[in-house]
Amino acid sequence: MTAGIRYNAGPFAMVATYDQAYGAGRVQNAAGTVQVSNTSKGSPKAWILGATYDLKLIKLAGAYGQTIGGAFYGQTPDPGTQYAMPLVTVTRGAGILFDQALRTEQYLLGATVPLSEVDRIALSWQAMRPVTESTHSPPSGTQNVVSVMYTYDLSRRTNLYVWGSYGENFQMVKTARSSVVGMGVRHLF
Structure with a gap:
């Protein structure tokens, strides 16, 4: 289940979201090829509160959230690496870790600075800080990720973008690191 609400008032915007994965007896992985047993009967829940404020010269952003009873993951590590846990090994790519003991806190601080009428950085x-340890993963540490993005507007609805991120303690696994870069064209319909 996913629910969210957004509020806008001039330069201020706020959002609140709630997610919950109901722990069926078996969960399919992303490819739909393997079913993974949810032996803990867990039902992970997550909520996030976020806000932005546009000062014209800079737009500030912040968010705080918690995950209780497991974890929801996006990007997974390569299954051939030692850091494939907890996602690929435990859930075989399902993208959700059912672990009633696991609880985390998430934080985000960000800023967007316009460089001209058509580009910004x-x-x-x-x-993501573990409040409790997972029973399914190696020793954990606070995950820290720094990111930078540049966008250039080709028109009101189309832009080019390039971005990069570096993370330490990736997926809260101590000593795991992640570096990701990307670029593309976005068109809004």
Whole structure:
């Protein structure tokens, strides 16, 4: 289940979201090829509160959230690495870790600075701190990710972008690191 609400008033915007994965007896992985047993009967829940304020010269962003009873993951590590846990090994790519003991806190601080009428740069710092240890993963540490993005508007609805991120304690696994870069064209319909 996913629910969210957004509020805008002039330069201020706020958002609140709630997610919950109901722990069926078996969960399919992203490819739909393997079913993973949810032996803990866990039902992970997550909520996030975020806000932005546009000062014209800079747009500030911040967010705080918690995950209780497991974890929701996006990007997974390569299954051939030692850091494939907890996602690929435990859930075989399902993208959700059912672990009633696991609880985390998430933080985000960001800023977007317009460089001209058509381009801007955005910077962010994100962290995920384990409040409790998972019973399914190696020793954990606070995940820290720094990101930078540059966008250039080709028109009102089309832009080019390039971005990069570096993270330490990736997926809260101590000593795991992640570096990701990307670029592309976005068109809004």
